[in-house]
Amino acid sequence: MTTETKSTPVSKTTPAANNIVSLRDDEIHVSESLWTLALRRLRRDYLTLIAIGIVLVLGLLSLLAPVITDALNVSYTRTDNPPFLPIGSQGHILGTDDLGRDQLARLLYAGRVSLTIATTAAIGSLLIGMSIGVLAGYYQGGPLGFVDDIIMWFVTTLNSIPTLFLLLIVASVLRAQQSALQSSVVVLILILTFLGWTGTMRLVRGETLARRELEYTVAARALGASDTRIMFVHLLPNIFSIIVVTLAIDIGSLILVESALSYLGLGVRPPTPSWGNMLNNAQSFFDRGPHLVVMPGLLIVITVLCLYIIGDGLRDAFDPQASKKVA
Amino acid sequence: MGRYILRRLIQAIPTLLGITILAFLIMSAAPGGPAAAMTFDPKVPAKQREAMQEKLGFNDPLPVQYLRWLLGERPIQVAGVTLWAGREIPIFDRLGNEIGSEQGTSGGIIRLDFGRSLFYKRPVVDMLKERAGATVQLGAFALAIGFTIGIPVGILSAVRRGGTFDNVSRVLAVVFNAVPVFWLGLMLILVFGKWLEVLPMGNQCPLTIRGCTSLQDRVNHLILPVFTLGTGWIAVLSRYMRTSTLDVMSQDYIRTAQAKGLPDRQVWFVHATRNALIPIATILGPAIPNLLSGAVITETIFSWPGLGRLSFEAVIQQDYPMVMAVVLLSGVITIVGYLLSDILYALIDPRIRLVGAG
Numbered sequence: 314m315t316t317e318t319k320s321t322p323v324s325k326t327t328p329a330a331n332n333i334v335s336l337r338d339d340e341i342h343v344s345e346s347l348w349t350l351a352l353r354r355l356r357r358d359y360l361t362l363i364a365i366g367i368v369l370v371l372g373l374l375s376l377l378a379p380v381i382t383d384a385l386n387v388s389y390t391r392t393d394n395p396p397f398l399p400i401g402s403q404g405h406i407l408g409t410d411d412l413g414r415d416q417l418a419r420l421l422y423a424g425r426v427s428l429t430i431a432t433t434a435a436i437g438s439l440l441i442g443m444s445i446g447v448l449a450g451y452y453q454g455g456p457l458g459f460v461d462d463i464i465m466w467f468v469t470t471l472n473s474i475p476t477l478f479l480l481l482i483v484a485s486v487l488r489a490q491q492s493a494l495q496s497s498v499v500v501l502i503l504i505l506t507f508l509g510w511t512g513t514m515r516l517v518r519g520e521t522l523a524r525r526e527l528e529y530t531v532a533a534r535a536l537g538a539s540d541t542r543i544m545f546v547h548l549l550p551n552i553f554s555i556i557v558v559t560l561a562i563d564i565g566s567l568i569l570v571e572s573a574l575s576y577l578g579l580g581v582r583p584p585t586p587s588w589g590n591m592l593n594n595a596q597s598f599f600d601r602g603p604h605l606v607v608m609p610g611l612l613i614v615i616t617v618l619c620l621y622i623i624g625d626g627l628r629d630a631f632d633p634q635a636s637k638k639v640a
Numbered sequence: 641m642g643r644y645i646l647r648r649l650i651q652a653i654p655t656l657l658g659i660t661i662l663a664f665l666i667m668s669a670a671p672g673g674p675a676a677a678m679t680f681d682p683k684v685p686a687k688q689r690e691a692m693q694e695k696l697g698f699n700d701p702l703p704v705q706y707l708r709w710l711l712g713e714r715p716i717q718v719a720g721v722t723l724w725a726g727r728e729i730p731i732f733d734r735l736g737n738e739i740g741s742e743q744g745t746s747g748g749i750i751r752l753d754f755g756r757s758l759f760y761k762r763p764v765v766d767m768l769k770e771r772a773g774a775t776v777q778l779g780a781f782a783l784a785i786g787f788t789i790g791i792p793v794g795i796l797s798a799v800r801r802g803g804t805f806d807n808v809s810r811v812l813a814v815v816f817n818a819v820p821v822f823w824l825g826l827m828l829i830l831v832f833g834k835w836l837e838v839l840p841m842g843n844q845c846p847l848t849i850r851g852c853t854s855l856q857d858r859v860n861h862l863i864l865p866v867f868t869l870g871t872g873w874i875a876v877l878s879r880y881m882r883t884s885t886l887d888v889m890s891q892d893y894i895r896t897a898q899a900k901g902l903p904d905r906q907v908w909f910v911h912a913t914r915n916a917l918i919p920i921a922t923i924l925g926p927a928i929p930n931l932l933s934g935a936v937i938t939e940t941i942f943s944w945p946g947l948g949r950l951s952f953e954a955v956i957q958q959d960y961p962m963v964m965a966v967v968l969l970s971g972v973i974t975i976v977g978y979l980l981s982d983i984l985y986a987l988i989d990p991r992i993r994l995v996g997a998g
Contacts, residue, residue, distance in 0.1 A: 466654055466655070466658060467658070469655050469658070470655050470658030470659055470661075470662060471662070472929075473655055473658075473659055473929070473971045473974045473975055473978075474659060474662070474929075474967055474970060474971050474974070475929035475930070475932040475933040475970050475974065476929070476933050477932075477933035477934075477936050477937070478932065478933065478936070478951065478966065478967060478970050479967075481936070481951075481952065481955045482666055482955055482963055482967065483666065485670075485955045485956070485958065486666055486669055486670045565818065569818075569820050572820050572822075572823075573820060573821065573822055573937060576820075576822045576937075577822075577936075577937070577940065577952065578956075579955070589820075592822070592823065592826065595826050596826065596829070596941075599829075599830055599834045600834075603830060603834075606826055606827070606830055607827070609823075610819075610820065610823035610826070610827065613818075613820055613823065614815070614818050614819050614820075614823070617818035617820075618814065618815060618818035621814060621817060621818055622814070625814075
């Protein structure tokens with residue numbers, strides 16, 4: 314852009330005119346990308362920044378779980394301590410659980426499991442939902458429209474069964490034949506990924522439907538771009554900001570879903586800790602260790618809350634108009 | 641309006657079929673499914689059992705098995721014309737030898753015959769009927785709490801936009817969206833049941849011979865589960881109502897009402913609220929599957945004798961006829977919920993009908 318303006322005839326006259334041109338050069342509106350603008354707005358949004366900070370700290374703590382537990386000389390599996398030690402006990406900052414395992418260590422490792430499951434499943438279902446959504450939306454109504462019809466029929470059917478019912482049943486069926494997949498964590502990630510993409514798919518399909526008739530898509534088609542190129546080079550990047558927002562909120566809700574499944578005993582299987590399955594026997598801890606009921610839940614609430622705030626903050630950053638309408 | 645409803649009903653048929661197919665596929669993927677359940681007997685050798693399963697038709701192609709499951713084994717006749725032949729089922733003696741055959745008696749899903757529960761050995765339909773009341777009670781009260789608290793809170797925070805009430809209620813709404821239902825239930829039991837000892841910790845009635853006698857008992861047992869299930873709805877509805885009220889408040893007719901000197905209270909709570917409530921009709925559809933999911937957790941925590949706990953137990957016990965019935969039932973209820981919500985919306989706001997018809 315700058316090269317074009319410099320080659321305007323005005324710049325080739327007098328030095329004075331050159332000055333003017335350089336002034337004009339400054340004034341030339343170099344349009345900033347959506348991302349630069351969003352980043353600038355985000356830098357002023359302290360609530361979102363704090364939420365991002367908390368999630369990063371929690372993620373880092375979970376990541377460093379082995380280092381931290383070594384440094385504190387505690388372990389999330391060792392059961393040689395007295396059970397139900399209260400918060401603030403010597404050597405066990407957050408006390409011990411019903412089997413005498415250190416609660417802090419268990420919370421850290423559980424965070425690792427819960428965050429890994431939620432993040433992986435969110436990214437996985439996002440990729441599936443995004444690809445199917447853009448395909449279905451792009452071909453809707455055309456000669457390949459029946460593909461969209463079939464996909465939408467499948468999605469409507471899937472959405473007609475209450476989520477938790479579906480998850481419970483699929484989890485129990487898979488659990489019964491789990492010999493091939495030993496790890497309950499992997500099974501859970503697969504279930505959440507393959508049952509969780511419908512929301513993103515609907516969102517992306519709707520956006521694609523709206524955008525495929527816009528000028529830039531028509532222009533790309535006129536220039537001879539292939540369908541694949543239009544979908545993945547022109548349409549998807551324009552929807553990407555919406556997808557980033559969805560990702561943050563999805564990770565949050567997946568943490569909730571994972572914890573509910575694990576609490577009910579059909580998610581992460583003990584002894585692998587997750588924030589949900591640490592509450593498995595919560596009702597029997599009421600007398601001796603209420604802190605065992607409070608702590609895992611509190612961590613879930615804080616993490617999910619921060620992720621929701623991040624999602625909202627990102628939406629505001631990308632689309633201030635939308636938030637003005639709501640706020 | 642009649643045409644709109646008819647069209648929506650026809651649109652629901654493929655979804656309904658989809659649910660039956662999905663339910664059937666999940667069931668046939670389950671190890672220890674109906675095949676094992678029907679022929680299990682430790683006295684019969686494994687080879688014999690396989691032969692029995694073959695004769696019972698468990699090795700038939702899946703579409704055939706699906707149709708049999710859907711339509712039943714009794715013939716379907718309409719006005720003397722046989723539409724579905726049904727089939728003869730072999731009878732085995734105690735060692736697994738075939739000794740004859742008889743006309744199948746199962747009516748199939750289409751005739752609402754879900755078979756017998758493997759665990760309770762009773763017709764599934766009877767059990768669903770027994771348990772449905774408790775869940776309806778819980779869900780209705782939870783939704784009622786959501787509306788009676790959420791709607792006024794939403795309107796008030798729109799009125800006091802930017803004020804303390806608005807900020808506090810908005811923060812609380814976000815926080816309660818992030819609280820897992822099961823943990824909320826546990827904390828409520830811990831605080832009100834265990835520490836304060838003011839409310840019972842579970843069940844629908846006191847565990848005595850007298851059972852549910854006084855209304856007071858029933859209400860006390862309802863409070864915690866209803867709030868566990870309903871708090872999320874208070875949060876959702878207050879947020880929704882706030883946005884919707886603010887939307888309406890920027891419209892011309894509100895300015896007119898204010899300009900002609902109507903008192904604020906009347907403008908807010910009569911003029912604005914009536915139109916702001918319209919979008920709330922769309923929430924009722926998604927509310928139903930959401931409440932059913934929440935009921936599974938709430939009923940399990942509070943030992944509430946409803947459908948939610950029944951279905952959770954059926955999943956754990958691998959009681960497949962029961963699981964299938966619950967999946968189908970919840971699917972049908974969900975479809976009906978969306979249908980009602982759409983019809984309600986179209987009734988309140990005629991513009992929807994016109995758009996839908998185009």
